[in-house]
Every structure is written in structure tokens, then in C-alpha cells.
Amino acid sequence: MKYIAPLLAALVLSACSSRPVTSGISVEQHQNSFSDQLRVDNPNLAKKLAITDVKTRQTNQLTDVVVTLSSNYKKSQYLQYQFNWFDKDGFIIKGNHSPWQALTLFGFAKTQLPGLAPSPDAVTFSLAVREVSTKSQEFKD
Template structure:
């Protein structure tokens, strides 16, 4: 099953200009089945990415996930991604989100993004993806 990000662009939320703009997905667990729910904050990035697979399993009472991210764009994309974990009531498990990880996604390629819940109480997660600027930064004196 292929889930593309652009079809939900109509319900996107506006982001504050001072914060990085992200596109992401969230996955909810319900009796060992997962329903993908897409959310887009950056329609330009959303058109360039697709989630083509989500796999989960239990490893030592922890939720283990692999999200397959596919490029729908001909050029390389320089990205960062981050998993956030939630308990059964939908509350963020504080202090247990992963750091932003660098990712280069080449034109029309796929990559698998692994995530492991920090505690057994983490039953759902969200994955945020954002672009990294490739413009040279200048330092002014």
C-alpha cells in the first residue's frame, strides 16, 4: 500500500516562521494493527516524499518500528527525521524523543528509518521529517 503526503495538503496547518517546517506521519496501534494517518505542514516537501511501508514488532516488550520513506523527486534531498513516542492515552513520553538524525535521500530512492520505543508504555509514535538548508551560511562581524 502506498501513502502519499500530498493528498492531505488541503488540511495543513500553518507553521511559525521561526521554527523548522516539518512533514510527518503518525501511526496508531489498535490490537496489533496500525492505521497510518498523514499530516503535512510543508506541501512542497510533502509532494517529494511518500511513506510506502510501516512495519512493527515487539522486541523485549518494546515497540520496534521501521518506516520506509520513498523519494518522489528526481534530485537528492537533504533531510532530518525524528521519532516521538506516546503512551496509550496519547501523552508524549517526556524526554524520550530521539534526536534529529541526518538523512540524504537520493532521487527516486527508498530508505528504511528504524525506531525503538524507549519504554514498554510507548504504544504509538510520530515521525517528523524536515528539510535541511543546503545554502551556505555567512557569518557577519
């Protein structure tokens, strides 16, 4: 009889932890991955990157996020990233054209990327990442 109460408490606690929701931002987590939040148009680059953690909080009615981007590749990657914010209906929030930010991600390293929602209407986000060419370009007449 004394073992039933702890077992019942453990079952109730595990049933309550189906998906994280913090600060009004819902983050879909599938088998410890945040692949729904990562947008990479280059399939080769997509294999080399993963979001491994997302933290959120409210700051002056705006959602503040910190996304941990991890490299699954042995060499350094020269990238740019940009957050896109969406309202409760899944529409992109206007005035959301933040500049692309430069990022060097070293082999098998992790980095934290901060983002701030442009309005209190933001309920979810995606992180767009693209490669930057390291080859010099020549312009011919």
C-alpha cells in the same frame, strides 16, 4: 456446491484484514498510505515524501519499528528525521527527545528508518521529517 466453501473462505479472510495491528502498535492505513504517521511542516516537502511501509516487532518489551520512507521527487533531498512516541491516550511520551538523524534521500529512492520506543507504554508513533539547507551560511559582524 463445491464452489461455495472456497468462496465463503475468501469472504471471511477478506473481512478480517481491515487494519494492520502488530506488536501492540496500531498503524492506521488509509488507501495504502501511512500519512497519519508522517509529520512534515513544509507543504512543498510533504508532497515529495511518503511512508510506504511500516514493520513492527517487540524487543525486550519495547516496540521496534522500521519505516520505509519514499521519495516522490526526481532530485536528491537532504533531510533530518526523528520519531515521536505516544501512549494509549495520545500523549507524547516524556524523555522522547531523540536527536535528529541526518538522511540523504536520492531521487525516487526508498530507505528504511529504524526506531525504538523509549518505553513499553508506547502504542503509536509519528515520524517528523525536515529539510536541511545545503546553502552555506555566512555570519556577519
